[in-house]
Every structure is written in C-alpha cells, then in structure tokens.
Amino acid sequence: MTRPVVMLFCRTYLPGFRSGGPVRTLANLIDALGDEYDFRVVTLDRDWGSNECYPGVDHDRSMPVGKAHVHYLDPARISPAVLRSLVRMVQPSLIYLNSLFDLALARRVLLLRRFRQLPEVPVLLAPRGQLNPGALELKAATKRAYLALLRHGGLLDCVHWQATGEPEAQAIREALGEGFIARNTAGLHVAPNISCARFGDPEKWQPRASNEPLRIVMLGRVAPMKNVDFAIKVLAAMEEPARLDILGPLEDADHLAACREAAKRIGPRREVHFRGPVEPADIPDLLASYDCFLSPTRGENFGHAIAEALSSGLPAIISDRTPWQDLAKQKAGEVIPLGNPVAFAQKLDELARMPGNELRQLHRYCIDYAKASLRQAAILDANRALLDIARGRGESELNRKTWC
Incomplete structure (x- = not known):
C-alpha cells in the first residue's frame, strides 16, 4: 500500500x-x-x-x-x-x-x-x-x-x-x-x-552536600522569549545559596550581554553559568545532576524542555504561560504567574531547605507525572x-x- x-x-x-x-x-x-x-x-x-x-x-x-x-x-x-x-x-x-x-x-x-x-x-x-x-x-x-x-x-x-x-x-x-x-x-x-521522553531513575539522583548551593538548571535558548534575565532576578531574590546553569545556544547577543551584566550584581552565594548548547543525547545525564528546573518563559505551545526535566525527575518551577498547569497538584513543581520574581525565589528557597529524602520523593512524583502526561x-x-x-x-x- x-x-x-x-x-x-x-x-x-x-x-x-x-x-x-x-x-x-x-x-x-x-x-x-x-x-x-x-x-x-x-x-x-x-x-x-x-x-x-x-x-x-x-x-x-x-x-x-x-x-x-x-x-x-x-x-x-x-x-x-x-x-x-x-x-x-x-x-x-x-x-x-x-x-x-x-x-x-x-x-x-x-x-x-x-x-x-x-x-x-x-x-x-x-x-x-x-x-x-x-x-x-x-x-x-x-x-x-x-x-x-x-x-x-x-x-x-x-x-x-x-x-x-x-x-x-x-x-x-x-x-x-x-x-x-x-x-x-x-x-x-x-x-x-x-514527546520522545527518556525517563530517569530517581534512585540514581544524588543529594548535594549540606554546604552546597541548590543546583538549578534552565534548558533552552538564551533569548528574550525564555526570560533568562528574569531568572537571574529570581536568583538574586533567593535567601539560600544557589547555582543556576543555563544550557542552550546563545541566540540573542543583546539579551546575553544584559544577562551577563545582571549576573555580576546578584551578590554572594549566587552563581550563574552559561554552559552553551548541549547535544540532545547528553541531556538526560546532565539533567540528572541537578535538583530542580526553572523556566519563567514568556510562552510555550508545548515545552519540550519542561517535559525532559520532569522525565528526568526534576521539580519544575515555571511560568503560567505553558500547557503544564497542574504541577502543584501532582507534586511535580509549581506554576507561578510572571511579574513577581520573589514568588519564584520563595519556591526555590523551599526546595533548597528540603531534606534529601523528601526531594528524592519529589523526583519520583515528577517521573510518575511525566509518564502519565506523555501518553x-x-x-x-x-x-x-x-x-x-x-x-x-x-x-x-x-x-x-x-x-x-
């Protein structure tokens, strides 16, 4: 035929x-x-x-x-x-x-x-x-x-x-x-x-040492649409130590320059690293080394990065401009309206203070939710x-x- x-x-x-x-x-x-x-x-x-x-x-x-x-x-x-x-x-x-x-x-x-x-x-x-x-x-x-x-x-x-x-x-x-x-x-x-989700194993995730910062990852282009400058404001508003790694191509030179300048002013116990583009095959192993995922995006029609983060077990702290609206109900993260970086920061501080065994349970919830969502x-x-x-x-x- x-x-x-x-x-x-x-x-x-x-x-x-x-x-x-x-x-x-x-x-x-x-x-x-x-x-x-x-x-x-x-x-x-x-x-x-x-x-x-x-x-x-x-x-x-x-x-x-x-x-x-x-x-x-x-x-x-x-x-x-x-x-x-x-x-x-x-x-x-x-x-x-x-x-x-x-x-x-x-x-x-x-x-x-x-x-x-x-x-x-x-x-x-x-x-x-x-x-x-x-x-x-x-x-x-x-x-x-x-x-x-x-x-x-x-x-x-x-x-x-x-x-x-x-x-x-x-x-x-x-x-x-x-x-x-x-x-x-x-x-x-x-x-x-x-989706072509590759589901992680929460038992392989290793909690960070007590003196280490919360390991936060963003996955996507460094461009105004992804709101990277807003993410840096979120980091600056946190009380707990944190490190933000941004994995993705550096698309917009002006936006990148503004983000780098903002990253210099966020104060002690805060780190921002622009890691550049990542080969798709390497993403699951990389995500497994983080505690949570951040995406204050201005809008997504789907959000492959969100799906990949959840599939890897990362609680997702995201804006309200994506189809992923029920994260809190499923104990897989939080959906927060844009405009208030402090609300994002408070949720990240909550994760930073969470004991390792409780955070591992969140990783399990995230993977279960991803499996159910990506039918x-x-x-x-x-x-x-x-x-x-x-x-x-x-x-x-x-x-x-x-x-x-």
Whole structure:
C-alpha cells in the first residue's frame, strides 16, 4: 500500500538542534508515524545561527535521515523556481509548514500557492506558539504588520491550522480573528506534540552536600522569549545559596550581554553559568545532576524542555504561560504567574531547605507525572487524525470545513 506523501518545510531539521523544541517536535513526529506516511523534509543545510553547512550534505538530491528523506538547501540559492520544482517532483498529498514567520521557506511556499504556482495540494500550518500572547509581545508591531499582510493578501486562505492544545487554539483564534477563521481557513485542529521522553531513575539522583548551593538548571535558548534575565532576578531574590546553569545556544547577543551584566550584581552565594548548547543525547545525564528546573518563559505551545526535566525527575518551577498547569497538584513543581520574581525565589528557597529524602520523593512524583502526561497512544492518534483531516481523509472536531 502506498503511503501518503507529506512534504514538510522547516527552517531547521536534524542533525540541527540549536533551535530547540521545533526540531525535536518534527523528529518525534516522523519517528512515530514514518511507517505510515512518507515524509519528505525540505530544510536549510545548516543549524540555527550557524554559517557552516552540515558535513556530507548533497544539495542535488534528498538524503535518508531516520524515517524521512531530507532535501537540504543552501539559503543563498533558495528561489521560487527551486521550491516549485521540488513540490512538483515530490507530488505530495499534503504540504506541512512548520512556522508562520519563516521567511526562508514558509513565506515563499505561501506566495507560490497564492499565485497558483503550485499544484492544488492542501496546506497545514503549525505556528508552534508564535501566535501566543507572550510571543507576539516581542517585536509586536513588526509581527502584527506581517500577519495582517498575510491575511489581507490571501496567503492564509484555505490553510489548515494546527494547535498543540486548546490554549494555543484560543491564541490562534484571537490573533487571526474568529471571523477570519470561520470564513477563510480550512480548519483549526488540535494535536499535541509527540514527546520522545527518556525517563530517569530517581534512585540514581544524588543529594548535594549540606554546604552546597541548590543546583538549578534552565534548558533552552538564551533569548528574550525564555526570560533568562528574569531568572537571574529570581536568583538574586533567593535567601539560600544557589547555582543556576543555563544550557542552550546563545541566540540573542543583546539579551546575553544584559544577562551577563545582571549576573555580576546578584551578590554572594549566587552563581550563574552559561554552559552553551548541549547535544540532545547528553541531556538526560546532565539533567540528572541537578535538583530542580526553572523556566519563567514568556510562552510555550508545548515545552519540550519542561517535559525532559520532569522525565528526568526534576521539580519544575515555571511560568503560567505553558500547557503544564497542574504541577502543584501532582507534586511535580509549581506554576507561578510572571511579574513577581520573589514568588519564584520563595519556591526555590523551599526546595533548597528540603531534606534529601523528601526531594528524592519529589523526583519520583515528577517521573510518575511525566509518564502519565506523555501518553503516547492518544497523542499519536491525534497526530494521525490531523494529517488525515488536513489531506482530506477525515473530519475535524473543531472545524468541519473541507479544503477549499
């Protein structure tokens, strides 16, 4: 039986990892459903923020990467003609765009489609949290102007939209307008991200010595969206000794400079270390050496870093702008509204004063919660249904309009 062909356009894909969650989202999707769908990935030939091409790339043909075939493009040589030729060669049953604000690939595909330069193929667009309020707050005028241009220019007409949960679906409704969704879209569908969780063993976690600082970790890009400067304010407000390690690529130079300057002023018994990017395979072992996870993020549509931290047994102290809303109820951490670094600091101080045996029990609760939350069967079914609905082989619960 011939598998449906899904042609996926994304700015970064494997072996890249610096862009964080989006790469893992797509890799997990393809690994989980690659036996049922023929995934053809079109991406750039380098990692996020890098000027170096991946080694061994052949720009003239697609290459097998896991369960997908990947065509790597030199960003200097991308043109409408190249993208049009690739789509016509592949003849997909569905085009899947991984980003709304990707100017290198997504925008070009939408323009080609708008001016009927592509075959009439359904398009599924996943904004990956880009329309969440916290994301739109950053460079708000530019983003809203670009979104208005896409809407009024007809580039988003008859596009299927993916949200990873009801909060993101509501954010999409608010950003686009209910009327636009009702009149102009082919459907708004909810399908959670697929996790590839590697669950830790709480018995392997070693409590720190009584004179050592609380070991706090952040995992993600050093960028305004991740609110690293806020995390440093939290550390400064703590009473107990603490060390904050930030694992992730240094994306925004201005933000990094401001964070380094703030870190110099936090006083004694406080340490902040920028550890840089980490290979995905090394993350579970690294997380096992910390006491807790901190993420005062401005917004996440899923939060792969949160899932990985919980799966490794780390209590998560996070903002209220993620789908992970019931941590306190499950004894797996705390959800705290942004705006009050003292509340974050008080929770971290509470963990710092907790005896080792009690903290180990929290690690057990976190792993149990992660296992229950990341139920693969239901999530796989939702993503399978999403791909079938978008290519015209199913029916959406949120919007039953067919592709137009």
